[in-house]
Amino acid sequence: MFEMWRERRREQQRNPAQRRYIRRFLPTMFAYVVILSAVTAYFRDHRPTGALLVLLSVLPALPLLGAIGVIGLYLGEERDEFVRHRLILAMIGGTGVLLAITTVWGFLEMNAVVPHFPTFLAFPLFCGAFGLIQCAMGVRDRMTGERP
Amino acid sequence: MTNRLRDLRGARGWSQQHLAEQLEVSRQSVNAIETGRYDPSLPLAFKIAELFGLAIEDIFVSPTREQ
Numbered sequence: 001m002f003e004m005w006r007e008r009r010r011e012q013q014r015n016p017a018q019r020r021y022i023r024r025f026l027p028t029m030f031a032y033v034v035i036l037s038a039v040t041a042y043f044r045d046h047r048p049t050g051a052l053l054v055l056l057s058v059l060p061a062l063p064l065l066g067a068i069g070v071i072g073l074y075l076g077e078e079r080d081e082f083v084r085h086r087l088i089l090a091m092i093g094g095t096g097v098l099l100a101i102t103t104v105w106g107f108l109e110m111n112a113v114v115p116h117f118p119t120f121l122a123f124p125l126f127c128g129a130f131g132l133i134q135c136a137m138g139v140r141d142r143m144t145g146e147r148p
Numbered sequence: 149m150t151n152r153l154r155d156l157r158g159a160r161g162w163s164q165q166h167l168a169e170q171l172e173v174s175r176q177s178v179n180a181i182e183t184g185r186y187d188p189s190l191p192l193a194f195k196i197a198e199l200f201g202l203a204i205e206d207i208f209v210s211p212t213r214e215q
Contacts, residue, residue, distance in 0.1 A: 015174070082177035082186050141176045144183060 015083075021074035028070060032063035064123050086137050094130030098122060150209040154182045156200050170199055 014022070039056050042048070048056055075091075078084045102122065108114040157167050157178075164182070168175040171192070180186035181196075188196065197204045 079172075080174050080177055081189055081192060082180050083174055085186065086176075138176075141179060144179065144185075 015078075015080060017074060017077040017079060020077065021070065024070040024073065025067060028063045028066040031066070032060065035063060036060040061120070068123070086134070086141075090130050090133040090137065093133040094126045097129035097133075098126045101125065149187045149211060150184060150214060151181065152207050152209075153178070153196065156202075156207065157182075167199075171195055 039059055042056060071091075075084065075087060078087065102117065102125075105114060105117045109116060153167075157164070162170075164178045165175045168178045171178070173192070177186070177188075181188055193204050193208060197207055200207065
C-alpha cells in the first residue's frame, strides 16, 4: 500500500525540464499582468505620442514574446520523448485551431458579420487551444493507463 | 507497433512506474508504448531491449512481418 502511494507520488512529480518551464513561465505571466496594468493606467491619465506611444504600446507584448521563448526552451529541454511528442501534437493542434478560427473570423469580418478581431488575442487563443488539447491527451493517457 | 513489453514487464512483476524509472521516462511513455499508441525512438528501443537482455526484434514486432 505504502509502495503504491510512493509510486503514485513519484509519477505525479514533474521532471526537471517541466520544473524549469514553470519557474520561467510564471514570471512572464506576472510581468504581463503588471506591465499591462501599468500601461493601461498610464494611458488613462496621459496622452503619449511619438516614440513613447510606440514604446508603451509594445511593452505588454514583451512578456508574451518571453512566454513564447519559454515554451520553445521547454520543447528543446524536455528529455522524455513521448511527452515531447505529445507537446508537439498539442502545439500543432493549437496552431490549427488558431488558424481555423482566425480564417473563418476574417471572412466574416470582411462582410461585417462579426466585429474586428484584435490580433493580440491570437496568442491567448493559441494557449487556450494548446492547453485544452494537452489536457484531453493527459486525461486519455490516465484513463487508458494501468495504475501503479 | 505491436510489442511484448507488457508481458515482459508482467513476468518480472514490475509496475509501469517501476519500468519507467528504469528507463528514465514517464509512466505515460511506458503506457503509450505498451498500448501501441507510441513507437519509441531507436535509442529508447535499444534501452528497453538492453534492460530486458533481449534483442529489439524479440520485443517489438516488425510492422512488415505483422502484415
